[in-house]
Amino acid sequence: MPIVLTNQGAVQEKKAAAKAGTTCYHCGEVCPDESILLDDKYFCCEGCRMVYEVLNANDLTDFYRLGPNPGTSLRAGRREQYAWLDDEGIASRLVDFENDKIAKVTFYLPNIHCASCIWLLENLYKLDSGVMASKVNFLKKEAYITYDKASLSLRKVAELLAIIGYAPAIHFGSLEEPRQQAPVDRRFYYQLGVAGFAFGNIMLLSFPEYLGLAEAGYQTWFGYLNLLLALPVVVYSGRGYLQSAWYGLRNGVLGIDLPISLGMLTLFLRSAYEIIAGAGSGYLDSLAGLVFFLLIGKWFQQRTYHRLSFERDYKSYFPVAATIRKNGEEKSIALNKLKVGDTVIIKNQELIPADGLLIRGTGNIDYSFVTGEAEPVAKRAGDQLFAGGRQMGDTLELQLTREVSQSYLTQLWNDEVFTKETAAGASEFANMVGKYFTGVVLVIALVTLFYWLPKDMGLAINAFTAVLIIACPCAAALSVPFTLGNSLTLLAGKGMYIKNTQVIENLVKIDTIVFDKTGTITDGHSARISYEGDPLSEAEEAAVRSVAYHSSHPVSQKIALLLSDHPLTEVTGFAEVTGTGVSGEVGGMKVAIGKSEKGGAQLTVNGRERGRFLLRNRFRAGLEELIAGWRQHFSMLILSGDDDREKSKLQGLFAEAEMHFRQSPKDKLDFIKQRQAEGRRVMMIGDGLNDAGALKQSNVGLVISENTNNFTPACDAILDARQFTYLPQLMTFIKWSMRMVYGAYLLALGYNIAGMSFAVQGVLSPVVAAILMPLSSLTIVLFGIGSTRMLAGRYLTKITPPRDDSHLTGE
Amino acid sequence: MKIIFFLIILSLLIALGFLAAFIWAVRSGQYDDDYTPSVRILFDDKKTDSE
Incomplete structure (x- = not known):
């Protein structure tokens, strides 16, 4: 099942709106009034109405039939500027492929959220004939667009998307990181495919041997075929394990990959010897099965949450370009080219890219993402501004005192903790077990070898290799991928x-x-609002609510919500100044709500200060x-x-x-x-x-x-x-999941001891190996998945999963 | 019983064909996105009459 994460707030808003009355035909949000009307449809803002008009004119209104109110609100009103995409240096970094006529680009569109979005974006060519093809990857929220360079530029494509409500998100980091290369991931599928192919065929060719039907002539012929099939399994599919074991050996680390590789190689070499010498048919079926199961485990463990990333730094938060003023001219410049002393222009809703001195304008800076503080901070000319804040209000001019990577916030990423490579890969616990396990196995194998050597040379070699084969801890190696891998899936379902x-x-x-x-x-987001000051009359409270209701500012919205038991009345002369406040007149009462010097929002009625609305953080x-x-x-x-x-x-x-x-x-x-x-x-x-x-x-x-x-x-x-x-x-669930891994190891150990008792006596036949190996693997897989499911039943059932508003996945 | 050799080789060739088909499918990107196509298939090609 795909993991769909969406903004819960938006859903609740939509649901609340549905009850409140008029909702926007485009985005489903509640309309402040019924003033925007077109074709009998109400819209919450001009932006939404415009999208409708564009789609209507281009015969794309099917968009609205695939789901109710599929659009994204454009009321927040920030239209991204993409002028900097005309910069050749930036554009060439973003384009995937380019020739004289066409160019291909991948855009991340965070607003993709429903089936209608896919439909509209894949019909982009109807909006602009310059778009030659567009394809959406829903889970990654990406659109792959091919366009005609004669009629469109990268900037125009981005702006076209922004107009219909899918503004591409392009960050500073996308200039540096190499584009994600899919083939790395695909190689694993090839390995799995080859192993599965060889496993199936070797099993079939080994059946005569199992059933005792083998005839001398066929047996060697089947043997050679098996050998041929097993070769790619070892050198291609099992390569990862061999490499990792070899790497560990060179660095003096004994991991669980070592006994696995040892088992794999012994299986292959001994089987090859038996077949070529005509002494038997070997254990190639077990070998192919082992590698196949291990790869399946790896596949199961690989968990990708498409929209989440665990690797982001400030570069995926910062924009690609900033506007600077040079010789009286404004121009866009890539962020990494900003220098100390540059004058940067920061418009409403833009991010401060680097530390600097405020030289013009009044700062009202939202540092919520940097510090977690919900209220914007006021700044005056001459104040120092730190990178990472977002200006909410006037246009600012800033003289940089530091470069982007040396700023107060961003220099954190110069710390060694971010630069040193962390050892990735195999499970710590498995490696610890592997270390002792390898030692014990080698000792047993050698003791067996020297015990039999004086008595029977052939039997000694037989028993020695059999111990190495049966001790191959494939069951143990499967326990972490399946047990914990399943836990990850179960946890993801609960958010x-x-x-x-x-x-x-x-x-x-x-x-x-x-x-x-x-x-x-x-x-941070549901900070509670409270009122402090002179008591207000019923009429006054109603007036305050009506004025606040018309503003989309979060504080105004909270005030309106606080007073929501009063009726809405008509407001005249409504005005909103970003970063300052809102005002309006209700029944002769002049109401103004504005930013207070003392924190919170100041309420003024008929020119008299009445009190303040204060935001208080609430504990979760x-x-x-x-x-x-x-x-x-x-x-x-x-x-x-x-x-x-x-x-x-x-x-x-x-x-x-x-x-x-x-x-x-x-x-x-x-x-x-x-x-x-x-x-x-x-x-x-x-x-x-x-x-x-x-x-x-x-x-x-x-x-x-x-x-x-x-x-x-x-x-x-x-x-x-x-x-x-x-x-x-x-956390309790996680603790118990880990205990299940220990349990699975005990089980695997039991199997190994049982198998070993045959092996040391030199009586391990391919049939026993062929049965014991898949059987133990299967037990571990079933145990891992079954036990975590049972734990989930005990600890996770009472947890309501986070809901989403995706039209695709439904409720 | 010589027919066995022929049959075995034939079956292996068929199996190899399937392996090649699988590799082709992976290579052509069919495993890169296993969700969007399931939605895309439900879109109508022609516009239906509006209400």
Whole structure:
């Protein structure tokens, strides 16, 4: 089943809107009034109406029949500027293929969310004949577009997409990273295909041997055919294991790949000897089966969550280009070409690319993603601005004091924790077992060899190779992929997305948990709003609600919601100044809601200041139970970038010494390092870019994400914020999953001991090997999947999965 | 019983044909996106009459 992650907020809004009355025909959001009407259809904003007009004019209204209100709201109103796509240097980096006539490009379109989207985007040629072909990959939210260079440019294609509501997201990182190469992934399918092909045929050709029907003439002929079929299995399909074992051996690491490779090679060489010498038919069926099963396990373990990435850094958050003023002229420049001293122009909703001094304009900067702080910060000319904030208001001019990669926030990524390669690959536990296992097996094999050697040379060699074959820990090697792989799938269904099975092994060893505050344990987006000041009359409250209702600003929306039990009345002279506030007149009452110097929103009625609306962060539901439950298992700490304003609220949950405030991104990283130096195994739970260093340094970095479609910093696991309450159950499930792996190892060991008792006596026949090997593998696979399913029944059934609003997957 | 040799070779050739078909399918990108085609197939080619 595909994993579909979408913004829950949007669904609730749509549902609420459906009850409230008029909804937009295009996007389904509630219309502020009924003023925008076309063909008997209401629209919430001019943007939505325009899309409808464009589609209508081009005979594309089928878009609206594939699902109800399939569009994306354009009310937020930020129309991306793509002027910088005309820059040859930037464009050539983004284009996949180009010749004199055509060009192909891949765009990431975050707004793709339903079947209608696929339909519309694949019919793009009807909108503009310059588009020659377009194809959508729904899960990756990507569109592959081929266009005619004579009539379209990269910029025009991007703008065309933006007009119909699918603005491509192009980030700074896309200029540097090489385009994802699919063939790397495909190679695995070839290996699996070859192994499966050889396995099936070798089994068929071995049947006469199993059934005792083999006749001398055919047996050698079948033997040689088998050998021919088994050759690609070892040198092509099993190559990964041989390489990894050889690499480990050279570096003095004995992993589980070593006994596997040893078993594989012994199987092949001994079988080849038996066949060529005419002494028997070998164990090639077991060999092919072994490799095939191992690859299936690998395939099962490979989990890709299409829309999630565990590797992002600030580069996938920052834009590609910035506007600078040079010699009185404005022009776009690639972000990595910005220099100290450049004058950068930042318009409403744009991101500050690097640290600099504000030289013109009034800053109203939203650092929520960097620090987690929900309220925008006011800045005046002469103030220092830090990279990563988003301007909400006037156009600013900024003189850069640092380059992009050297800024306060971004220099975090210069820390060695981001540059050193982490050893990827095989399971730590499996490798530890493999180390001892290999030793024990080699000792047993050698003892067997020397025991039989004086008595019977042939039997000694037989028994020696048989021990190596039967001891091949294929069953053990399958246990982690199947048991933990299945756990990953089950967890993903409940909104917890874990990078790989190694993370589960690390999770069970955690003894210290470090929380970020804002956005992690507090719910940044549903901050509670309250009113402080002179009491308001019924009429006044109704007037305030009506004015606030017309603004799409999040604070206004919250005020309107707070007063939602009052009726909506007609507003005249409504005005909204971005970054300042809203005003309007209701029944002779002049209402103004604006930004307050003291924080929050100032309410002025008829020119008199009445009070303020204050935003207060709320702790996530279930936090108290979670902390109380984990107390006895973990040591827990708070690491916040904020000042200690909210300390008093946390005092009931955390001790004084457990709370650390005013931590810079680098401080957080160092804090984790220090704990690890004390021998602690730390899990960091965070959300923003300022936690990125700590998340990377910690043994397990868990990101709480409000909207999994959005940017998440590099980490090991992502938890859907709505599932925060269930974290204890999820952790218990993970702990038990790991215990099941230990159980599976015991089972595998039992099989190995049973097989070994035959092998040391030199009586292991191919038939026994052929039966024992797949049987043990199958047991482990069934045990792994069955046990995790049972655990899920016990710990996960009560958890409601995060819902999505995708029209494709339904409810 | 010489026919056995012929039959075995024939069956292997057929199996090889299937392997080649599989490799072709992977190479042509059919395994890159295993979701969108299932939606795409449901779109009508011709526009149906509007209500």
